[in-house]
Amino acid sequence: MSKKAFDKISEGLTEALAIARGEASPAKLHVPAEINVCAIRRAIGMSQDDFASAFGFSVNQIRDWEQGRSRPLGGVRAYLLLIKSRPDDVRKLLVVAAKDAEVEAAA
Secondary structure (H helix, E strand, C coil): CCCHHHHHHHHHHHHHHHHHHCCCCCCCCCCCCCCCCHHHHHHCCCHHHHHHCCCCCHHHHHHHHCCCCCCCCCCHHHHHHHHHHHHHHHHHHHHHHHHHHHHHHCC
């Protein structure tokens, strides 16, 4: 192994340890390539229709993701991670955002 490769590996391990200890923040957000939408939906006790309605998806999107016909892409995966960890907070924020949009549209 070259010294350059070793130095990069060592630097990465040092950064990983600092992140694990809470001494540093990751340089990049990791969003998994695969998201189990069905597990998220079931964990918060919602039907496909209710989940779609509450979080701004179409029920067809939910069905396609859960049946493996398609998968969430890009920022949608990050949004689903937020829903997974804080579903009530996401719903509250969406209500506030919808009200703000109504006020802006009326102005």
